[in-house]
Amino acid sequence: MNFLGLEKEYTEEKTSKIVILPVPFEKTTSYMQGTKYSPEAIIKASEQVELYDEEFDTEAYTHGIYTDPYFYREVDLDKLSIEKGLDTIKDRVDHHLRNKKMVISIGGEHSITALIFKSYWEKYNKDIGIIQFDAHGDLRESYHDEKYSHASIMKRVFDYVDSKDKVLQIGIRAISKEESLFIKERNLNLVKAHELYDNKNAYKKFLEKLPKQVYITVDLDFFDSSEIQHLGTPEPGGFSYREYISILKEIKKTKTIVGFDVNELSSSSQSAVSDFYSARLMYKTISCMMS
Ligand SMILES: [Mn+2]
Numbered sequence: 001m002n003f004l005g006l007e008k009e010y011t012e013e014k015t016s017k018i019v020i021l022p023v024p025f026e027k028t029t030s031y032m033q034g035t036k037y038s039p040e041a042i043i044k045a046s047e048q049v050e051l052y053d054e055e056f057d058t059e060a061y062t063h064g065i066y067t068d069p070y071f072y073r074e075v076d077l078d079k080l081s082i083e084k085g086l087d088t089i090k091d092r093v094d095h096h097l098r099n100k101k102m103v104i105s106i107g108g109e110h111s112i113t114a115l116i117f118k119s120y121w122e123k124y125n126k127d128i129g130i131i132q133f134d135a136h137g138d139l140r141e142s143y144h145d146e147k148y149s150h151a152s153i154m155k156r157v158f159d160y161v162d163s164k165d166k167v168l169q170i171g172i173r174a175i176s177k178e179e180s181l182f183i184k185e186r187n188l189n190l191v192k193a194h195e196l197y198d199n200k201n202a203y204k205k206f207l208e209k210l211p212k213q214v215y216i217t218v219d220l221d222f223f224d225s226s227e228i229q230h231l232g233t234p235e236p237g238g239f240s241y242r243e244y245i246s247i248l249k250e251i252k253k254t255k256t257i258v259g260f261d262v263n264e265l266s267s268s269s270q271s272a273v274s275d276f277y278s279a280r281l282m283y284k285t286i287s288c289m290m291s
Pocket residue numbers: 134135136219221222233
């Protein structure tokens with residue numbers, strides 16, 4: 001397992017700046033199944049990604065990218081409870097952050113983000129924000145009686161962040177009434193899909209409020225299903241790869257991106273297009289971070 005299929009000299013744990021952490025975690029998917037197979041599928045597809053980035057004029061892989069096989073060799077997440085599994089994932093991220101790596105996780109389902117970001121939150125002494133690209137608010141208190149459901153991860157983030165101005169949510173187009181009340185009550189920095197379509201700068205006034213260091217979480221259902229399929233919970237009316245990169249570049253102008261995760265591709269062995277899309281999106285994001 002080796003993201004981008006790099007030569008050995010660029011994949012040593014000790015010397016690499018970047019760690020790719022595949023997390024085949026799937027416990028609470030409610031619609032399409034199979035997210036746990038997507039990290040492998042994305043890594044396989046990544047072997048076809050061009051190593052030089054034409055847009056950022058950079059070869060980010062030269063910083064070293066170690067792909068950590070921990071959840072394939074050491075720990076079987078299928079055998080753990082949800083809580084124990086999420087704790088184990090956090091421990092692994094803690095380990096890499098202690099070693100000053102940038103950790104980029106590949107889900108699996110989106111549930112992993114709340115504790116992964118908590119690891120960053122602790123490491124950066126609360127001086128860090130999170131930017132979520134997603135079709136869903138993920139603000140339900142629980143879903144199907146599960147607190148750590150993929151539909152509740154941002155609610156779990158709000159359990160520990162000390163200010164709403166550490167969180168920005170972009171592209172949202174499916175929320176419950178309960179979530180909508182929470183958004184209004186707390187006056188959250190949330191940009192709905194229709195607001196972004198009406199005004200492509202709609203997120204900027206919120207972005208300004210975030211700390212300088214930011215973590216990004218990408219639920220692939222942010223994107224339109226005309227571009228990427230095989231998602232855990234697809235939702236029409238999404239955004240394009242180019243629109244995402246435009247926002248990313250805007251973020252990069254004033255912020256330091258310190259890590260990110262990509263989630264929710266499912267049953268992806270059905271589509272080289274979706275696997276490759278995810279791999280390319282990851283390397284594009286890394287290239288932006290490192291440029
Ligand atoms: Mn989602």
